[in-house]
Amino acid sequence: MTKSGMKSVLQITKALADRQRVRMLLLLQGRELCVCQVIAVLDLAPSTISKHLSILSAAEAIPAHGAKTLRVPASKSSSTP
Numbered sequence: 001m002t003k004s005g006m007k008s009v010l011q012i013t014k015a016l017a018d019r020q021r022v023r024m025l026l027l028l029q030g031r032e033l034c035v036c037q038v039i040a041v042l043d044l045a046p047s048t049i050s051k052h053l054s055i056l057s058a059a060e061a062i063p064a065h066g067a068k069t070l071r072v073p074a075s076k077s078s079s080t081p
Contacts, residue, residue, distance in 0.1 A: 008059075008060075011058055011059040011060075012059045012060075012061065014055065014059065015055050015056050015058075015059035015061050016059075016061075018052070018055075020042060020044065020048075020052055021052050021055060021056055021061075023042060024038060024042065024049075024052055024053075024056065025056065025061060025062070027041060027042070028062065035049065
């Protein structure tokens with residue numbers, strides 16, 4: 001395995017190692033939600049949600065965030081357990 005391949009595997013593993021991030025992926029699967037809705041459903045602080053989004057984005061589990069609306073595209077969500 002190449003060094004970049006190993007880094008990618010480790011990023012995905014890190015992203016899925018947290019229960020809240022898995023909940024976030026399941027919540028976003030196949031639907032579009034406002035960040036405020038994600039905050040309300042998961043009952044976490046906005047800064048915590050932002051950190052989780054950064055980790056999921058780095059692992060390419062979700063598109064890079066920055067918009068107010070979040071969505072996991074079908075191609076991403078179908079590869080997520």
